[in-house]
Amino acid sequence: MGKFSKVFNLFAKHSFSYTAPTLLRGWRQGGLQVDDLYQSSKNDVVKKVARPLLLNWEREQTKCSKAGNKTKKPSFSWALFSSFLLCYLPPLTIYLITECIFRTAQPLLLGRVIRYFGGGSDDGSKKISYLEACLTAGGLCLMLFTQQTVNHPTMLHLKRLGMRLRVACCALLYQKSLRLSRGALGQTSVAQTVNIMSNDCNRFDEFSIWVPYVVIAPAHTLLSLYFVYQYVGVASLAGIAFLVAFLPYQSAMARLFSTVRFAIASLTDARLRYLSEIISGIRVIKMYAWERSFAVRIAKTRAKEVAQVAKACYLQAVNSSTYFIASKLVLFIILLMYVLLSGNRLNAEAVFACMSLLNAVQVSMTKYFPKAIGLGAEVRITCKRIEVGNTV
Numbered sequence: 001m002g003k004f005s006k007v008f009n010l011f012a013k014h015s016f017s018y019t020a021p022t023l024l025r026g027w028r029q030g031g032l033q034v035d036d037l038y039q040s041s042k043n044d045v046v047k048k049v050a051r052p053l054l055l056n057w058e059r060e061q062t063k064c065s066k067a068g069n070k071t072k073k074p075s076f077s078w079a080l081f082s083s084f085l086l087c088y089l090p091p092l093t094i095y096l097i098t099e100c101i102f103r104t105a106q107p108l109l110l111g112r113v114i115r116y117f118g119g120g121s122d123d124g125s126k127k128i129s130y131l132e133a134c135l136t137a138g139g140l141c142l143m144l145f146t147q148q149t150v151n152h153p154t155m156l157h158l159k160r161l162g163m164r165l166r167v168a169c170c171a172l173l174y175q176k177s178l179r180l181s182r183g184a185l186g187q188t189s190v191a192q193t194v195n196i197m198s199n200d201c202n203r204f205d206e207f208s209i210w211v212p213y214v215v216i217a218p219a220h221t222l223l224s225l226y227f228v229y230q231y232v233g234v235a236s237l238a239g240i241a242f243l244v245a246f247l248p249y250q251s252a253m254a255r256l257f258s259t260v261r262f263a264i265a266s267l268t269d270a271r272l273r274y275l276s277e278i279i280s281g282i283r284v285i286k287m288y289a290w291e292r293s294f295a296v297r298i299a300k301t302r303a304k305e306v307a308q309v310a311k312a313c314y315l316q317a318v319n320s321s322t323y324f325i326a327s328k329l330v331l332f333i334i335l336l337m338y339v340l341l342s343g344n345r346l347n348a349e350a351v352f353a354c355m356s357l358l359n360a361v362q363v364s365m366t367k368y369f370p371k372a373i374g375l376g377a378e379v380r381i382t383c384k385r386i387e388v389g390n391t392v
Helices: 002-015 017-029 046-067 076-118 130-177 190-198 200-210 213-280 282-288 291-342 348-390
Strands: none
Touching: 002 017, 046 076, 046 130, 076 130, 076 213, 076 348, 130 190, 130 200, 130 348, 190 200, 190 213, 190 348, 200 348, 213 282, 213 291, 213 348, 282 291, 291 348
16 A cells, blocks of 8 residues: 555656645635645745755855955855755756757657658668557657656746745845844835845746756757758758857847846836835825825836836847747758758658757747846846845
């Protein structure tokens, strides 16, 4: 019974079937209550999650104070990186296997199945047998099933890690806010701390999902282009040149995201500071009838903030537009160079295999990778703001 229970628990964990009783209870009751929910895991308790970050941050502060260099400040980004690096290694390894091996092998298996129906390739490859075609199709289905089965629990784990990052940062800010002196209160404000905890720290939740693609996307792209080279030869170098030219564009977009994110955070802090001052001095404002002038001031600050938010949305739209054009343009350039340089005729196996490989690159390199770069720039600004708030 014990072995059966362990196997069932493993199946429920990976299939998310353990949520069915809770969902059914909510449907029967017309909603869920707090008592109907599970208790938080012991690994997600604030005391356990925040302790490594607190220790590493204190170590950074001690290191800078002992150095005696007043220009060097403790790095909150390094403290955060040191605290949670080991937690990200298992999901990164799993994603490297599923993306770089399983996802890359699927177009190759698809090409062999197409070769069976096409009667061989123009490059002299022989037609494969019916049994080999069936085994290849079965392997393709097995890889698709395994990839989806493994990726979903891994993404859930990454979301939990993002939640832990957010909770640890909020705990550090809360602990610092309890020890602020009167002099420190003149350099910061309650509104700024609340804005960092409620708005900036939420970036960790989304960033945690996409951060593995900073490593996976380039590796997957190089591996896919290698197999494209096996199909079309030197014509693939044209696609490689286009992707290399794409990297400075991503670097420039990351800098723009950082600038806009910092401007939005500063304007939000200013608006919340004005609102806090208005609420604390509302009696004086009412007595002198200053409501209209303060309302105009808040409206102007909010208009500037909305303008920066709109600019961030435009940048996101421009960055996302590459997802729809990059792979199509690379495929067109590669196949055009293949026909012009070698004079060979296109065959179904080469076209479909190259198209599938580049479509996989399209998802990882032109969608997930830019998203990770943009969110990384925002998280960098968040770390700087937390660093400033904790060194006051």
